[in-house]
Amino acid sequence: MTAASGGAGTATGPVRVFLVDDHRLFLAGVRAELSGREDVDIEIVGDAVDVESAVEGIRATRPDVVLLDVRLPGGGGQAVIEAVRPGLPEVLFLALSVSDAAEDVIAVIRAGARGYVTKTISPDELAAAIVRVRDGDAVFSPRLAGFVLDAFAAALPPGAAVDPELDQLTPREREVLRLLARGYTYKEIARRLGVSVKTVETHVSSVLRKLQLSSRHELTRWATDRRLV
16 A cells, blocks of 8 residues: 555554444454454444444544445445534544545545545555554555545646635535525435435535525525536
């Protein structure tokens, strides 16, 4: 694997890990491989199989690292990150997925994951990756690092203007903003994005707070003024 140092320094003590995957057999296997290791002190503090239970479990246990599948019932790994990060910025996320598709990698990294490895990874490499993420590194399976570098290099064309207000929104928040400004109801947005209505409400509240707006009408006007609709 390759990694870019995040410079957070090396922490001490066991790495508290929360596991998220919708395949219970895989969850059991990862738990068995990571628990009781002699080389790395890892404590599994909980697990979940869907977005809603993952968010609740992470908030309750406050782990150091969440080992997170990308595709989950209720919105996927990206939805978990976006729901947890505002209230628990200290929790770090490492995506672990069977998918090596560029769109999956970029989506969770943009949401805030510190790394992305595929399920072909060995138990020893996975344990090392978890510790490195806890210690501040960004960790990727070798060929996935190129996706991230290319995507972020192309994200802003040379000379393009930066909108600091828009830039503070996550990709999912921007998506909710556009749909809301186009006249979709919360229920319609939830169905379109494959998330719960409660999750949509959380995103809308976050957008309103970040943009210092107070109503859907103001939000729609804001989006229209920036030609986001």
